[in-house]
Amino acid sequence: MPLSLGLEDTHVLITGGAGLIGSAVVRAFAQEGAHVSSVDIAHDDAPSDDEDDEPAETDYSGPGTLHEYHGDVADEASLARAWRRAVAENGPVGCCVALAGLDLSVLPHHDEEEGRGGVADVSVEQFRRTLDVNVVGTFLTARQWLRGIRDAEGSWEYLENACLVLVGSESGWFGERGHPDYAAAKSAVQGGLLKSLAADAPRVYGKARQECAENPEQLWLDAQATTGLGKPVPVDAVARSILFLASDNFSSHVHGQVLNVDSGKQGKVLWPKEDIVDLRSPSQSQTSEED
Template structure:
């Protein structure tokens, strides 16, 4: 019987994670460090000092072309070409203003959400692909390993988000616009380059139980009514999905796919019980 090597083989791979100081981002960074990777963590928040020899923290605004380019230079100067990129940073539902109807949303919110979530992901993907192309053109392609881009989408990109169409539209842009485009593009730049998306459902971040306590119906509506496993997703599960897609040893033939890490979510609750029976 043939023996199986079940190691991730991510050791000494340079992985760059945007949004690396956030709740899910910090868990993702820890996962890659545990796998032996060199990690550059980009975040809009001021960087904290790191004593880990394989971790570089860089402050960057992914919506700014100049900021992304400067951050990429710091990353490559420290650890070499970014082989694997995780485009995780975005404005999420915990920070965006929620509206009862699209009719109340101001265009500035729509524009800013697209600047960060859609344009920021584009700039991140472009910087990664340019770096890979430069390595190939300089004859270093054979030294690359685990070359891939993992973008982070959302259940909202599948099902929409009443009150936050800005967020849902940006995630749909990533999942149904950027992903299929890069599916055809990336292998033409480097034959082994892969691009995939992890699309989480409601995630059990430290903010989630607070939000549920403030809104008693939220747990049922978001993580139970239309969720087969009747529970939110753990942050570590999202990180493991990202690491799986980053590893050529585990997912070399997974390309152009959306990995739904959502506890089996099938849609949004259209009406609450209170809306259907106002006399309750």
């Protein structure tokens, strides 16, 4: 019984590979000897408009190969161009990790000064854009992978570690105050989309990751208050869990499931301590200040 991951020479395509988690996943697969194609809108030095251009190659320590391709998952034509270039370079895609996503929490409506920051302040344009990237983009990625499996010479059984990994979020389970667009999108991905794909794809997994707060202190406070392990999830732990899901040797009979990599998350911290006073009535706030 082989105890290695067995990912050597597998063509792994990862969308969102330039992000914090994406770059960790890209490195992890390359270090395991896979042929990695990273597709990201941030890979501007590898334009996909000219398919004769050589893809950008990134330095890393590992036995595999790593190439970067510019592509927008929400744009059907852009994603298809990047995919064709990756296949021309590395052959049919065996494993696909649909990681690209959009979280617009930095926009002004999330600034809660003067009572702003809830659902009432989210524009319909932003809501649609977030769903375009997170839901439509994931669908287009999954569809592209399924078509590649179907069109590959022979059948999918002859591809190394043929699988599709969708990346969800704890927000899809618990919601997200101030981020209804992101929460709704991730819920769709790890719910109905995953279950529907499981009927068509040979191997489909969903992985719900824990969010990374910008404030490290708040990240630890949230984790201590809501997780069984009492600590946040490092990006390398997320990357290793995806390696496990991608490996035929370890997870060939896991199908259509969600793996929660969240330190045992049980809920969300809705109101940070500094915001509690704003929830009180004027009389309560005045009494508290006088005390």
